[in-house]
Amino acid sequence: MHRSAAPSRSVNASAPADTRIYAVGDVHGRADLLSEITARIDDDIQRRPIARTVEVYLGDYIDRGPHSRTVIDLLAVRLVANRAVCLRGNHEAVMEGFLQDPAILQYWQPLGGMQTLASYGIELRDETETALDLHRRFLDAFPRAHELFMQCLCNQFSCGDFLFVHAGIRPGIPIDQQDVNDLIWIRNEFLESTHNHERFIVHGHTPVPHPDIRHNRINIDTCAWRTGTLTCIAIEGSTILFL
Template sequence: MRSRTAHHDSRAIDAAVPPNTRVYAVGDIHGRSDLLAETIARIDDDARRRPVEHVVEVYLGDYIDRGPDSSGVLDLLAVRLVRRHAICLRGNHEAILERFLRQDADALYHWSKLGGLQTLASYGVVPRSRSGFETPSAIRRSLMELFPREHELFLQCLRNSFVCGDFLFVHAGIKPGVPMNLQDPEDLYWIRDEFLNSEINHGKVIVHGHTPVDHPDIRQNRINIDTGAWRTGVLTCIAIEGASVLVL
C-alpha cells in the first residue's frame, strides 16, 4: 500500500477559505476502508500538530463499489459524520445504491456494471450464479435485510454540495454557466467533459472527484482529487487553509 507523506505538495491559489479555518477534502474511496482509516489517522495527526480553530472534513462521494470493503467504509464515515460533523457528499455510486434500495430493483443491472457486486458482497449478499437464478427484487430484499440502520441514516445525511469561502465541493463537477441553485443533481454526480474542459471562472473554485487522475489536478477554477484509490492504493486528501492547498 502506497501512502503520501504529510506536506507532500503545497500550492497557492486565487481563492481562500474563511480565517481560522482548515478544510480537509478526501477523494473517491470506492471500498478501500484500509486507505480511509489511514487517511483519517493522517487528518487527526495533522490537526493535532497544527491546531486551528475550525476544522471541516469533506468527503467527495463514491464511498462504495469496486473495492473490497464498501460496508467498512460506511462504518468509518458514519462515525466521522457523528463525531466530527463531517460533510459527506453524494456520488453517482451512492445515488445508484439509494435508487436500488428505495424503489428500483432493476437499477441492479446498471449498478453491477459499476462495481455493485463488490458492495453486495461486503454486506454478505452474493447472488447465485447460473445454477440458481435470482431476480433483482430478491437481491434487493436480501440487501435490505442485511443493511445496517446506521448506514441507512448515513445515506439520509448525504449532501449534493457544500460551500466554504471561495470553494464549492461537489462529487463530479457542475454544468458551466448554470447558477448553483439551478444545477441538476445528475450533473453534480455524473458530469465529465463539459465541466473538465471548461476554463471559465465558475464563481467558486470547484473541488471534485469522479474522474481519476494520476496526481491531484490543481487549477485556478477547479481541483480534482480522485486518484483512483481502489486500484492505485492512493487516496488523496488535501488541506485548504487561507489561499493554500496542501496535499496531505
C-alpha cells in the same frame, strides 16, 4: 508517521479565516486507505491546531473495492463525531436507486455493485437468483445506521470561496440553480471548461493519475480502489496542502 516538506499550491480562492478544510477523494470500498487518511487528518490537527476544521468527503464511498460496508461504518462515525460533510457520489445515487427498485441492478452491476453487495454478505447463490431476490436480501442486510447515513448525504457544500461537489458543475449556470444530476455525473462539459466559476471547485468522479489543479478547479480522484492512492488535501487560506 510524520511527513515533511509536503507539497502545496496556492490558488485564487480562500477559505474562511482560522479555518482548515480537509477534502478526501473517491474511496470506492478501500476502508484500509480511508483509515490511514483519517488517522493522518487527526494527526495533522493535533500537530497544527486551528480554531475550526471541516472534513469533506467527495462521494463514491462504495463499489469496486472490497470493503464498502466498512467504509460507510467509518464515515458514519466521522459524520457524528467530527460533523464531517459527506457528499453523494453517483455510485451512492445508484445504490439508493437499487434500494428502491430491483431493476436498477442492471445499471449498478457494471459499476461494481456486486462488490458492494458482497461486503454486506450477499453473493449470488446460483444462476437462478434474480435481481428481486438480491434486492430483498440487501434490504434485510442494510443496517439502519447506514440508512441514516445515506439520508445525511449532501449534493454540494460551500466554504469560503470553495465549492465541493462530487463530479462538477455545469458551466454558466448559477450554483444555486445547478441540476443535481450534473453535480454527481457531469464530465466533459465541466472538465473542459476554462470558465471562472462563482467558486473554486473541489471535485472527484473522473480518475486522474495525480491531483489535477487548474485555475478554476482541482480534481482529487486518484482511483484509490485500483492505485492504492487515496488523496486528501488540506485547504487553509489560499494554500492547498497535500497530506
